[in-house]
Amino acid sequence: MKQTSAGHSTCDEAPGRVVPVVDPRRCEDKGPCVEACPYDVFEIRKLTPGERGALPLLTRFKVWVHGGRQAFVVRPDSCHACGLCVTACPEKAITLAKAPGA
Numbered sequence: 369m370k371q372t373s374a375g376h377s378t379c380d381e382a383p384g385r386v387v388p389v390v391d392p393r394r395c396e397d398k399g400p401c402v403e404a405c406p407y408d409v410f411e412i413r414k415l416t417p418g419e420r421g422a423l424p425l426l427t428r429f430k431v432w433v434h435g436g437r438q439a440f441v442v443r444p445d446s447c448h449a450c451g452l453c454v455t456a457c458p459e460k461a462i463t464l465a466k467a468p469g470a
């Protein structure tokens with residue numbers, strides 16, 4: 369594997385073929401996806417009231433217990449399909465899916 373200037377491992381897969389998907393029922397704001405991704409695809413932030421309201425009741429409670437924060441995919445087009453985020457997540461909250469239009 370190659371290394372980015374920040375010292376992260378990268379892969380040669382072209383971006384835009386797959387996107388990571390975060391399962392809000394599993395994400396617990398632990399953040400290793402942010403550290404693992406060489407392409408800054410993720411961001412951890414507080415859910416908006418609308419996002420919280422769209423979750424099932426038990427998930428809303430779980431999110432509240434974890435400070436109301438979760439991981440979000442903010443740069444899906446930058447994903448190179450290396451899978452580092454999938455491996456890094458201790459909650460198995462991330463999967464890779466075919467990108468829309470790919």
Ligand code: SF4
Binds near residue numbers: 406451464
């Ligand atoms: S698979 Fe995960 S870690 Fe790798 S580039 Fe895509 S979002 Fe980042």
